[in-house]
Amino acid sequence: MIEFRAPTRRSLFLMLGAAAAVGATTTAQARSSKAAAAYRGAPNGRQSCANCSYFNPPSGCGVVSGPVSPRGWCNLWG
Numbered sequence: 001m002i003e004f005r006a007p008t009r010r011s012l013f014l015m016l017g018a019a020a021a022v023g024a025t026t027t028a029q030a031r032s033s034k035a036a037a038a039y040r041g042a043p044n045g046r047q048s049c050a051n052c053s054y055f056n057p058p059s060g061c062g063v064v065s066g067p068v069s070p071r072g073w074c075n076l077w078g
Contacts, residue, residue, distance in 0.1 A: 037074035
């Protein structure tokens with residue numbers, strides 16, 4: 001028979017730390033450079049950073065590294 005033991009507080013902290021480290025590595029690798037994303041400081045028609053799902057006001061982006069303009073655009077727009 002297998003005996004179940006509740007996780008200790010220490011093992012929970014170790015698991016959370018490992019999960020956070022994996023998440024941080026994945027996020028850092030997922031970002032593209034402005035050059036690779038063909039970023040430009042002007043919108044493409046109605047498409048702009050301000051209405052992109054990856055935009056984080058005031059000047060952040062979830063997929064392009066570095067600050068971006070709300071009026072900018074790249075080929076990763078979504």
